[in-house]
Amino acid sequence: MSKQLDLVQGTLDLLILKAVSLGPLHGYGVLLRIQQISGKQLEILQGSLYPALYRLEHTGLITSEWGESENKRRAKFYSLTTSGRKQLKEEVSKWNRTAEMMAGIINATPDEL
Amino acid sequence: MRLVARIRSLWRSTVHRNQLEVEMDDELRFHLDHRTEDLIKAGTPLGEAKRQAKAELGSITALHDDFREAVGLRFIGEFGADFRYAASVFRRTPTLAAVAILTLAVGIAATTTVFGWIDGLVLHPFRGATDDGQLAVLESVRTSGVQDPNVSYADCRDFEDSLRSISGLLLNQHVPASVGDGEHAYSAWFEVVSGNYFDALGVKPILGRTFTRDEYGDRAKAFTAVISYRLWQDYFRGDPSILGRTVHVNRLQVTIVGVAPPEFHGRFHGGRDGRLDTGATDWGGQSRRAEFPGNRQAETRGQPLRGECRSDDSRGSPRARLS
Numbered sequence: 001m002s003k004q005l006d007l008v009q010g011t012l013d014l015l016i017l018k019a020v021s022l023g024p025l026h027g028y029g030v031l032l033r034i035q036q037i038s039g040k041q042l043e044i045l046q047g048s049l050y051p052a053l054y055r056l057e058h059t060g061l062i063t064s065e066w067g068e069s070e071n072k073r074r075a076k077f078y079s080l081t082t083s084g085r086k087q088l089k090e091e092v093s094k095w096n097r098t099a100e101m102m103a104g105i106i107n108a109t110p111d112e113l
Numbered sequence: 114m115r116l117v118a119r120i121r122s123l124w125r126s127t128v129h130r131n132q133l134e135v136e137m138d139d140e141l142r143f144h145l146d147h148r149t150e151d152l153i154k155a156g157t158p159l160g161e162a163k164r165q166a167k168a169e170l171g172s173i174t175a176l177h178d179d180f181r182e183a184v185g186l187r188f189i190g191e192f193g194a195d196f197r198y199a200a201s202v203f204r205r206t207p208t209l210a211a212v213a214i215l216t217l218a219v220g221i222a223a224t225t226t227v228f229g230w231i232d233g234l235v236l237h238p239f240r241g242a243t244d245d246g247q248l249a250v251l252e253s254v255r256t257s258g259v260q261d262p263n264v265s266y267a268d269c270r271d272f273e274d275s276l277r278s279i280s281g282l283l284l285n286q287h288v289p290a291s292v293g294d295g296e297h298a299y300s301a302w303f304e305v306v307s308g309n310y311f312d313a314l315g316v317k318p319i320l321g322r323t324f325t326r327d328e329y330g331d332r333a334k335a336f337t338a339v340i341s342y343r344l345w346q347d348y349f350r351g352d353p354s355i356l357g358r359t360v361h362v363n364r365l366q367v368t369i370v371g372v373a374p375p376e377f378h379g380r381f382h383g384g385r386d387g388r389l390d391t392g393a394t395d396w397g398g399q400s401r402r403a404e405f406p407g408n409r410q411a412e413t414r415g416q417p418l419r420g421e422c423r424s425d426d427s428r429g430s431p432r433a434r435l436s
Contacts, residue, residue: 026140026143027140027143027144028143028144028147028148045171046144046148046169046170046171047169047170047171047172047175047176050140050141050144050176050179050180051176051179051180051182051183054179054180054183054184055183057122058118058119058122058123058126058183058184058185059115059118059119059122060115060117060118060119060121060122066136069143069147071147071150073143073146074139074143075140075143076136076139076140076143083115083118
């Protein structure tokens with residue numbers, strides 16, 4: 001984990017919601033899932049992960065349950081709630097609009113003006 | 114929905130705080146073990162892998178603080194610590210504590226009283242009336258330029274006939290009164306009002322009625338009253354058959370025709386016992402028989418009565434000055 005990119009503020013919550021939307025995950029699993037989806041291009045600070053998980057659980061966007069991990073150890077698994085699914089949909093839509101707008105701006109050429 | 118989730122989470126965190134802290138330790142330990150194993154698989158020596166895993170995760174104490182902040186426990190903890198500190202200071206210096214508490218109590222009481230009076234006198238003089246923000250005080254200005262807040266009944270009738278920008282003009286005056294006779298007499302404040310008082314304020318009685326056209330002005334034959342909810346409860350013990358009963362008010366026979374709603378207290382008045390009881394008499398031909406101050410000279414201009422009018426013009430001045 002050497003290559004770390006700075007995340008835009010608020011993006012971590014979106015990434016966590018997306019990761020757990022694909023299936024219940026423990027905290028470390030969320031980290032690995034984000035790395036896997038990003039093709040190991042994106043690493044998040046582990047110290048930021050857990051506060052974000054607690055915050056999302058507190059606001060009812062995700063829920064947790066203790067279970068057994070793949071290596072037969074007791075672990076806390078997070079999954080998306082109905083409210084979290086709705087929030088994820090809204091956040092994704094907002095993110096896509098922002099990305100589209102930013103792409104339009106930074107790719108603008110003098111001919112287009 | 115979010116709010117419910119937050120409250121539920123805060124409640125759970127407060128009640129099961131110790132258990133949640135232990136679970137958090139278990140979760141972080143699981144993370145460290147998993148990360149250490151992955152680093153070892155990648156070729157990192159055991160000691161170095163443990164050190165790196167801990168460094169990447171950061172301070173466990175800081176994570177516990179973040180957890181408390183995320184679920185709202187930090188505020189509760191800090192509030193509790195502040196409260197305990199204040200209590201210990203108070204125990205050590207009781208005189209200072211007594212002075213501080215007394216100062217706060219006097220300050221709060223004085224402020225509350227002043228705001229209560231301002232609210233009652235200026236902002237909502239007729240609490241319980243419909244849209245009392247549209248009410249304006251009518252006052253006379255003499256040709257000499259001297260303001261006179263009092264309006265006579267005769268002047269009122271002239272104003273009512275000539276003013277087109279108001280939807281109603283009412284008169285009221287407070288009088289101390291003795292309700293009932295002998296040992297059962299009850300001291301109260303009555304408000305002597307013009308017959309259109311309740312209609313102009315948009316107040317509907319909870320029992321009985323307000324004054325009919327035959328009960329005031331030139332057609333009046335007897336004195337009638339609408340009593341306050343409090344007087345009804347305190348003196349008449351909430352008697353549902355109160356309507357039509359005749360009682361003596363300042364030795365004058367008055368027939369009770371209605372009971373005002375509990376939220377309506379008439380014009381604000383810090384009267385004796387803090388009570389304000391609303392009543393009414395006629396203002397017309399029978400006025401010379403009345404013993405309420407003000408009624409005897411109802412036909413006299415300059416009689417000290419206070420006039421209030423309901424303005425139709427919402428942009429108008431809250432105080433209508435007439436000369």
